[in-house]
Amino acid sequence: MRHIYIVGIGTGNPEHLTVQAINALNKVDVIFIPSKGAAKAELADVRKDICQRYVKSKAVRFIDYAVPARETADRSYVQSVDDWHAQITAIYERLFQDHMTEDGSAAFLVWGDPSLYDSTIRIIERVRALGRLAFDCSVIPGITSVQALTASHRIPLNLVGKPVQITTGRRLAESFPGMVETAVVMLDGELAFSKIDDPDAYIYWGAYLGTKDEITIAGRLADVSDRIVATRAEARAKHGWIMDIYLLRKGSDFDDQA
Ligand SMILES: C[S@@+](CC[C@H](N)C(=O)[O-])C[C@H]1O[C@@H](n2cnc3c(N)ncnc32)[C@H](O)[C@@H]1O
Incomplete structure (x- = not known):
């Protein structure tokens, strides 16, 4: 079965990474990296720095994906977030289908800790709820802001x-x-x-x-x-x-x- 690791990476200092996180990043087949637009290029650089420093396994592939902007016009805050999560759910499902084998593993690098004001866990559960792909999932804690x-x-x-x-x-x-x-x-x-x-x-x-x-x-x-x-x-x-x-x-x- 596919296995997804949701890895907390801390809040900007690469030394925030735990040994558990480093070990997970070295055992997956794929690391998915979000691109958030030029204004936040520094955040993408932190993720790249973390991968360069810690991912020693040559077998790991890096796949970039674009994160859509959240639409706010003509809808409530809750509706806007829900629509945005639905869009990202579809992107994640496609990433799993296109870049993972049926027994492959992949990691998402989540800013801070995945439990705190972050929806990666929620969205991955939405992918599961679509019922088209079976996977296991682990959460690796990180230093929060x-x-x-x-x-x-x-x-x-x-x-x-x-x-x-x-x-x-x-x-x-x-x-x-x-x-x-x-x-x-x-x-x-x-x-x-x-x-x-x-x-x-x-x-x-x-x-x-x-x-x-x-x-x-x-x-x-x-x-x-x-x-x-x-x-x-x-x-x-x-x-x-x-x-x-x-x-x-x-x-x-x-x-x-x-
Ligand atoms: C979407 S939440 C993500 C929180 C993250 N999961 C965590 O564990 O801290 C983004 C908010 O976290 C806070 N934050 C995250 N990283 C930060 C940093 N390096 N310095 C200051 N605030 C930060 C800010 O309040 C920011 O608006």
């Missing part, structure tokens, strides 16, 4: 014994600062932190974490918010794209314990 952020700032993710919420810019206002003391925000194109007015909030922000272009800023939100907005705009203009993440915090360890 959440871990890259807390490591770069040298902070624990949670306050002692307290929960953490991971959310998006679009939904941040639903929970922070009212409901949770620690929120990690990903996929924020709308600078949601800059709309929070709370004198006790702290922010730990990072962009291009793990790469040579990494930038970090931390401090009381009211003091550093404008600097993050300006730094982000400048970096985005320079690179043509940005990936950033931040942790917002209120309170401190033990502050609700006698």
